[in-house]
Amino acid sequence: MTGMIPFPDISPEIFSISLFGMELALRWYALAYIVGIIIGWRLVVMTVKTPALWPARQPVMTPAQIEDMLTWIILGVLLGGRLGYVLFYQPDVYLNDPLSIIAIWEGGMAFHGGMLGVVLAAWLYTRRHGISRLSAADAIALGVPPGLLLGRIANFINAELWGRPTDMPWGVVFPGRAAQFCPEVVSACARHPSQLYEAFLEGFVLLVLLLWMVWRHKAYKRPGLVCGTFLAGYGLSRFVVEFVRQPDAQFISDGNPLGLAWHLGGYGLTMGQILSLPMILLGAWLIARARRKPALA
Numbered sequence: 001m002t003g004m005i006p007f008p009d010i011s012p013e014i015f016s017i018s019l020f021g022m023e024l025a026l027r028w029y030a031l032a033y034i035v036g037i038i039i040g041w042r043l044v045v046m047t048v049k050t051p052a053l054w055p056a057r058q059p060v061m062t063p064a065q066i067e068d069m070l071t072w073i074i075l076g077v078l079l080g081g082r083l084g085y086v087l088f089y090q091p092d093v094y095l096n097d098p099l100s101i102i103a104i105w106e107g108g109m110a111f112h113g114g115m116l117g118v119v120l121a122a123w124l125y126t127r128r129h130g131i132s133r134l135s136a137a138d139a140i141a142l143g144v145p146p147g148l149l150l151g152r153i154a155n156f157i158n159a160e161l162w163g164r165p166t167d168m169p170w171g172v173v174f175p176g177r178a179a180q181f182c183p184e185v186v187s188a189c190a191r192h193p194s195q196l197y198e199a200f201l202e203g204f205v206l207l208v209l210l211l212w213m214v215w216r217h218k219a220y221k222r223p224g225l226v227c228g229t230f231l232a233g234y235g236l237s238r239f240v241v242e243f244v245r246q247p248d249a250q251f252i253s254d255g256n257p258l259g260l261a262w263h264l265g266g267y268g269l270t271m272g273q274i275l276s277l278p279m280i281l282l283g284a285w286l287i288a289r290a291r292r293k294p295a296l297a
Helices: 028-048 063-088 091-096 098-102 111-129 133-143 145-157 194-217 225-241 271-292
Strands: 013-019 022-027 262-264 267-269
Touching (some): 013 028, 022 028, 028 063, 028 133, 063 091, 063 133, 133 145, 133 194, 145 194, 194 225, 267 271
Antiparallel strands (some): 013 022, 262 267
16 A cells, blocks of 8 residues: 555543552543533533524523533433444344443444434423424534534544545554454555544534534524534535445445445445435435525514
8 A cells, every 4th residue: 555644652541540449541532522512512602692693682592501401412412322322333232231231431332323312302301491492403503513523533543433444645554453454455554534534524614614604694593504504414424434434343244345234236335324314314304494484583
């Protein structure tokens, strides 16, 4: 391979301490979750403190309600992300060992499951407090990209969720036996840094687009437009990156080297693409629905 960048010498742990015989560590992945949630929360609070952005100059929630709902959303992310991974990616493994489902510290979270958890948490909260669901969804959507941006960068630092082998100049030589298992490669195996592709598309680009829509074009005045743009934007970004992202090992076999979750005649879709299609369709429907109606003053 002509393209080959050594993996940077960055430890997944920021620091660790020994306490009462136990090793406690702060990892980049955990910090990404924490900082991403804080940034997203503050972004949403800024918008509800700006009445001019909202229909009839009435923000959908108060800052106190945003903070209250955040607890529900965090639970939705953790529970939904874990259960989504269990159901979508390794159901057989966890059915044989149900207790391992709660072992979140061993890894295994799925964005699509986390998103469903957030949807359920937000639906229950807005129903309980009589809040407009579409406008609340718009507010939440604006707060998600920072977490995606930082989370994907943390995936890169953890040397996980890497891409397929490549000879592009920016191919990265990820450490570990699994990352270096490339039967067709004699020397070191360089792979697409698909985590960084996703960080750029799902995080940075989507965040800039949503901020532009909300602050410059008052997109909150068309309920559902921001949420629809987020869903379609994430779905399209993930769908495209899946072409160069290494699929989960359980989907790869001698007859299915590309790791397609569904295939016919050598063509098919990965699990990430299958789960992204409903997001794209729902997002497109919400965008079309919002644009058909006049913007609310």
